[in-house]
Amino acid sequence: MHLPETGHKKEEIFGKLDEYTSKDVDGSSGRIFGYVFDPGSDILEFAKQVYARFLSANALDFTVYPSVLKFENDLVAIMRSHLGGDDEVVGNFTSGGTESILLAVKAARDYYRQQRPDIERPEMILPSSAHAAFHKAAHYFGIHTVTVPVLPNFKADVEKTRRSITENTIIMAGSAPSYTQGVIDPIAELSELAGAHDIWFHTDACMGGFLLPYFKRLGRPVADFDFSLRNVRSLSVDLHKYAYTPKGASMVLYRNAGLRRHQMFAFTRWLGYTMINPTIQSTKSLGPLAAAWAVLHYAGDATYLDFARKKLQAVQEIKAGIEQIPELYLLAEPEMTLLSFSSKTVNIFHIIDEMNQKGWYIQPSFSFQGVPANIHLSINLSNVGKTGLFLSDLKQCVEKAKALPSGELLRVVSKMIEKEGAEILNQAGSLMAIAGMQKGGVPERMAPINEVLDALPPEWREKILLEVTNSFFQP
Ligand SMILES: Cc1ncc(COP(=O)(O)O)c(C=O)c1O
Incomplete structure (x- = not known):
């Protein structure tokens, strides 16, 4: 393929776009249990307008685009008060949960390089439910990981974590909630343990940081996980998930600017411009940041509370429905909107394929450390109103899967x-x-x-x- 000698007509290109995306999932169909966070057409159209307006502005340089500072600092102020932080808490806007986690791990590494230069082989202790992004961070930044199997309730095992601490441990993490089974780790105990050993503690609230405070207001039991715990040093919270801002939007927050400094990079020893990067990306569109700021202000607290109520209802319906299908069982009691289920008698991979044929997207997780292969659901606003259909299709697909050959x-x-x-x-x-x-x-x-x-x-x-x-x- 070569660049066309002269440009194609717009209609022709739109035709191609339709053709090429014909097999992509439709995020607004309500049939997708993952990847897509659809707030409905009103917020989405507004977000697109703002995003498009800032599409080609470059958030690289806040001296040229001072609006970057305004949008970003406003978002930090909003999120720190949402997450039990005081005025000392600082943070940055990043491209996603993975970047937020990469940065927190890098900050911890560089903090201890300064504080504890004797540590030559830094270690990070993670529950087996911790997101793969921590392992990616370890891979990128040369940190050794120690993975501690979760307890039968799928929460981090504090005792085993305690026994895994060594002289080289620099960072520990827990999730609120974990992606896998949607349970909240005992962050209070884990972070106390970390604090007692002068170990950096990171709360991964990429999924729950925005939504859990609403679940708490709705009367759900939500264990402490945020800056109200004195030994939480950093926290990641994604806006492109349950805050419904366009993709490319997360925040990494730190207890204070002294800790955050280790995340940043500045360089002047070359022939070009002064490079100051608070986060990983350099040149980046201002679209995601401006749209995130705008969506939070447009939706407002009452809308998010209403969204949370609807999602909670959908989770309860789906949970109850799965419990009524005798071949299936839930792995853990979901504490937010994420859950996983499996089967002892039916090949779950066939169930997934069958559901897929009916236009649903549900996600497989492979077996690991004694946990069987299972099906993950991230339940969302777009799934509200589709739970009855989902459950009746699921029941049918379980029956169909029984008849299919395996192995x-x-x-x-x-x-x-x-x-x-x-x-x-x-x-x-x-x-x-x-x-x-x-x-x-x-x-x-x-x-x-x-x-x-x-x-x-x-x-x-x-x-x-x-x-x-x-x-x-x-x-
Ligand atoms: C708990 C948790 N942490 C981190 C991430 C990574 O986020 P992203 O996909 O935005 O990089 C996810 C993504 O689902 C997550 O659920």
Whole structure:
């Protein structure tokens, strides 16, 4: 493919956009339990207007765009008061939860580089439910991770965490709530433990930081997780999730500016402009920041409380419905809007495929550390009003899944490994061929592939996924 010699007509391009996105999920359909946070057309259209207005402004330089400081500091002020912080709490706007977590981990690393230069091999202790972004941070910033299995209720195990602390531990984290099972870790105990050992504690409230205070106001039991706990040093909270601002919007907050300083980067030893980056990105659109500021002000507290009430109702309906399907069981009691369920008798990967055929998106999680493969749901505003249909389809899909064969591809792959050795799994081409995948396209039924991945050790899953992805992203 080459750049067209002369430009195409707009209609032609719009036609192509329609064609290329025809298989993408429809975020406003109410059938998607993840990825999309749709506030409804009124807020969405308003957000688009603001986003478009600031699309090409560059939030890189607040001396050229002083509005960056205004929008960003306003958002920090709003979020710190939402999250039990005092006037000392500072923070920044980032592109997403992952960037917020990367920055907090980097700040902790650099803080201890200064405070404890004797630590040569810094360690981070994480519950097994902690988001993958922490492991990405460890991978990027050269930190060793210690993963502590969660308790049977899927919350972080404080005692095992205590026993995992070493002279090298610099940071610990917990989630409010965890993405996986939607439960809130015992942040009060974990952060006290961290404080007692002068270890940095980060609360990952990417999912819950905005919504949990509303759930509390609705009378739900919400354990403390925010800056009201004296040993929480940093916290991540995403706005592009339950605050419904356009994607590319999260905040990383710190107890004080002294801690936050370690997140930043400034450089003047080159021939170009003075580079001062509070966050990871440099040149970036002002669109997400301005739109986040605008959406929060447009929606207002009462709207978010109303949204929270509706979501809570939907969670209760879905939870009760799943409990009534005898083949299914919930892994944990959901404390917000995220839950996971599994089956001891039916292949859950078939259930997912069957639901997919009916236009629903529900997400698989592979088995890990004794936790069986399961189905995750992030319940959202757009799912409200669709719960009855969802549950009746789910019931039907469980029945259909029962009749489908399992383990065929897994048997083929096991034989291959027996014959050729596990190295065969490094060959993306051969794997994709057996799985019936073509470059740039995933098969409609993923169950056989998911069964194989689920049966393999996590290191092998990762190798395969990297190989396959490496081959997918090629023209
Ligand atoms: C608890 C938690 N932390 C971090 C993240 C990462 O956020 P993002 O996908 O915006 O990078 C997520 C995403 O779902 C999450 O649920």
